[in-house]
Amino acid sequence: MDNPSRLYRRELQGRFLGLRFGAAVEDEFVSFLRETQTRNVRFCIWIGLILWMGVACWDVARYVQNIQGTANEAQFLKLLLPARLAGLLALTGLLIGMHRRLWGRWQHVACLVTVSVYCITGFLTGYLYMEMGMGNAMAGSILILMAVFLPCGLTFRETMPTTAALLVAYLLAGWWILSPAEWSEFWAIASLLVLCMMMMAFSSYLRERGTREQFVLRRLLDWEAGHDPLTGLANRRSFQKHFEICLAQARRDDKTLLLVILDLDHFKLYNDHYGHKAGDRALQQVALVLEHYAARPMDLAIRLGGEEFGLLSYADDAKALKLRMQHLLQQLQGLQISHEFSPTATCLTASIGIAQAEATCTTDSLFQQADAQLYRAKNAGRNQVCGPDMDMCAEGPELQVMA
Numbered sequence: 274m275d276n277p278s279r280l281y282r283r284e285l286q287g288r289f290l291g292l293r294f295g296a297a298v299e300d301e302f303v304s305f306l307r308e309t310q311t312r313n314v315r316f317c318i319w320i321g322l323i324l325w326m327g328v329a330c331w332d333v334a335r336y337v338q339n340i341q342g343t344a345n346e347a348q349f350l351k352l353l354l355p356a357r358l359a360g361l362l363a364l365t366g367l368l369i370g371m372h373r374r375l376w377g378r379w380q381h382v383a384c385l386v387t388v389s390v391y392c393i394t395g396f397l398t399g400y401l402y403m404e405m406g407m408g409n410a411m412a413g414s415i416l417i418l419m420a421v422f423l424p425c426g427l428t429f430r431e432t433m434p435t436t437a438a439l440l441v442a443y444l445l446a447g448w449w450i451l452s453p454a455e456w457s458e459f460w461a462i463a464s465l466l467v468l469c470m471m472m473m474a475f476s477s478y479l480r481e482r483g484t485r486e487q488f489v490l491r492r493l494l495d496w497e498a499g500h501d502p503l504t505g506l507a508n509r510r511s512f513q514k515h516f517e518i519c520l521a522q523a524r525r526d527d528k529t530l531l532l533v534i535l536d537l538d539h540f541k542l543y544n545d546h547y548g549h550k551a552g553d554r555a556l557q558q559v560a561l562v563l564e565h566y567a568a569r570p571m572d573l574a575i576r577l578g579g580e581e582f583g584l585l586s587y588a589d590d591a592k593a594l595k596l597r598m599q600h601l602l603q604q605l606q607g608l609q610i611s612h613e614f615s616p617t618a619t620c621l622t623a624s625i626g627i628a629q630a631e632a633t634c635t636t637d638s639l640f641q642q643a644d645a646q647l648y649r650a651k652n653a654g655r656n657q658v659c660g661p662d663m664d665m666c667a668e669g670p671e672l673q674v675m676a
């Protein structure tokens with residue numbers, strides 16, 4: 274996988290004009306948007322619901338005052354009530370679904386559908402009132418349309434086609450339903466609507482660009498604060514956090530927690546003879562191998578600093594881990610990173626110390642134990658794995674038990 278910091282940096286250079294990241298970052302952004310905006314969306318829907326109910330009450334009051342008992346009125350009322358009810362049901366359904374987390378990853382679709390129902394029923398009631406000669410409520414459509422651009426957790430690309438479709442539907446409905454005498458007022462409102470939509474679209478675009486920039490910057494900072502830029506492995510800071518979680522979990526589940534420290538042998542000599550750049554490349558290769566040994570969710574591969582790496586292994590058997598670490602040493606030798614000045618071998622090798630966390634241990638005490646084992650491995654001739662028991666010291670690539 275590409276180093277996340279490189280991905281984020283590449284996105285930052287793009288300046289977000291097209292409001293689209295690469296596939297991986299886009300997925301992250303959309304889930305971030307859904308997660309962080311849920312509260313805003315709920316707030317907006319509540320406001321929409323209150324407004325909707327307020328307007329419905331106002332409708333009833335106006336209707337009662339202006340009622341003349343004509344057949345037309347009875348017919349309009351038959352349409353008006355379902356229209357108000359549809360808006361109410363759509364908003365309530367969305368809210369209940371959000372509180373109970375029923376929508377999952379379809380939340381934005383549910384929002385779009387609700388906003389559309391909200392707008393259509395708004396237009397319809399406006400039109401019905403106009404037909405009943407009770408004042409033109411169409412101007413209210415502008416407010417309703419604005420709801421599409423409220424912070425509903427939708428992206429600009431999601432809101433734009435919906436709004437454009439609603440606007441076209443509104444214009445077509447007006448042109449089809451209204452008489453030519455009513456057109457002049459309708460066009461005035463329609464032009465206002467178009468202007469309003471353009472302004473909101475522009476601000477929505479700017480808002481999303483800003484959100485995207487903040488998102489990538491934050492991800493980049495978070496990532497860099499917890500990782501080593503050269504190898505992409507976790508650093509000591511993330512290790513400390515992860516270690517505390519693992520230790521608490523291990524105590525709770527009565528599981529083992531093992532720390533491995535891997536230190537490259539004679540790396541100073543390697544640097545001195547092959548140069549710092551070659552040293553960097555070697556460190557990256559070692560990190561790549563080590564990462565494969567931390568494939569389970571609770572395991573973590575770390576660069577502790579310099580030519581020293583770590584591996585936290587949760588619920589693992591110490592002996593099985595020792596064998597895996599020997600296998601790792603074999604793999605390192607298999608890389609054939611030539612080190613002809615090393616007194617140990619003709620290629621780059623490493624020494625490994627393993628420590629097991631006791632119930633009362635701290636990060637420092639665990640490191641001290643692992644360091645002591647590493648020291649043993651170095652003293653025993655390097656290219657070795659040493660653990661808490663004497664019989665855990667073994668030379669790589671072939672197992673050799675120390676007496």
Ligand SMILES: Nc1nc2c(ncn2[C@@H]2O[C@H](COP(=O)(O)OP(=O)(O)OP(=O)(O)O)[C@@H](O)[C@H]2O)c(=O)[nH]1
Pocket residue numbers: 503536537538539540541542544548549550551552553556578579580651
């Ligand atoms: N290329 C490169 N070298 C580094 C980096 N960080 C530390 N080093 C080098 O790693 C070397 C570590 O040397 P020492 O601590 O003396 O250990 P060693 O030579 O490996 O000896 P032993 O551990 O006893 O086998 C130093 O030369 C550091 O300059 C890095 O990021 N890149």
